[in-house]
Amino acid sequence: MDLLALADFNLVARHEGFGRAARATGRPKATLSRRVSELEASLDLRLFERGGRALKLTEEGRALFERTAVLLTDLQETASAIASGGHRPRGRLRISAPLLFSQTAMGKLAAGFALKHPEVRLEVTTEDRAVDMVEEAFDLVIRVNPEPDDSLVGRIFLRDRLVVVASPTLRAQAAGSPVPAVVRGAATRPPEIWRMTTNEGETSILVEPMLSLSSLVMVRDAARMGVGVARLPISLVSHDLASGRLVLWGDVEGPEIALWTLYPSRRLLSARVSAFLDHLKDAFPKGTPDELANYVEA
Structure with a gap:
């Protein structure tokens, strides 16, 4: 595939027209049109609908644009960094982060990064699902x-x-009676058994979910009110435990929580990443959990 033709296709798609792309870049409109036509011929695909005044991507053209735009940007940034002898972060950086981490720390992290790297346009999306990094x-x-x-690669x-925590106002239950609990997500059929380790060794408690919430921050707030026991990350409740x-x-x-x-892995690791x-x-x-707790409270 001709990378120059692919770059010109992306240019026209981004500006939504040959004329706009030509005016924005100073490139001849006829050259852009010829290169896009050559790309269409080599792929045996129509990439643009050319009827009327508006120039619209076909379904195949949109798929090609979404797949190649970020890759071409990475290549351009890498070439520019090498040519200038530096690696200054710039361009768009899209991040997907889980709900709890976003609620507690991501706003502060994002603001600090934006102040440190003003040429990067940072976009953070909050969701717990497994996203398709390339497709999205x-x-x-x-x-x-x-x-x-x-x-994928990472660290x-x-x-x-x-940990299992509760308000000090929560009264102990009679032997064999389930303890009221606050849980995240849909509750299982009560009662259920929570296994844990204390200073005395391994033990378990019988719990009955009384309240189901969609966020661990909400679960913590409900546990503070004395609704029931809750299973929460130690970083989220360490200051509550210290204060009583x-x-x-x-x-x-069970296994530790690792973020x-x-x-x-098949993409270049850009300067902004x-x-x-x-x-x-640096943060x-x-x-450690204490670092996250202190970062959130600072």
Whole structure:
């Protein structure tokens, strides 16, 4: 495929017309039209609908534009950085981050990054689902305990752990009676067993979900009110435990919580992605739950 023709196609698609692209870049309109026609011929596809005044992408043209625009930008930025002898971050940086991390830390992180790198247009989308980085044009994703994926590379930048906490006003239940609980998401059929570790060793409690909420921040707030026990990340409740607003019942058994940064291995690691990874490292040099708790409260 002719990369020059592909670049001209992206130029026309971005400006939504041959004339607009020509005026914006000083390139001859006839040259842009010829290169796009050559690309269409080589692919045996029609990339633009040319009827009337408006120039619209066909379905195939839109798919090609979405797949190649970010790649060409990366190549251009890399070439410019090498030519100038530096790697100054610039351009658009799209990040997908999970809900809890976004609610507690991402606003502060994003603001600090924007002040440090004003030539980067940072866009953060909050969602817990596993996004398709290439299809949805994300440069970087932050995920909790992601499934292995051979097409992605990354690193752990934060570790956390789950604990069982409750308000000190929550009264102990009679032996064998379920303890009221606040849970995230749909509750299972009550009662259920929560296994945990205390100073005395391994133990378990029988709980009955009384309240189901969609956010762990909401779960914490409800636990503070004394509705029931809750399983929450220690970073989210460490200050409540220190102040006595919540009390620790035990550590939840199971794997640790690991927050990963991930990016496609087949793409160049751009200067802006590298800069954000460095920004995370500066914010959380040790990657401990205490660092996250202190960062949020600072």
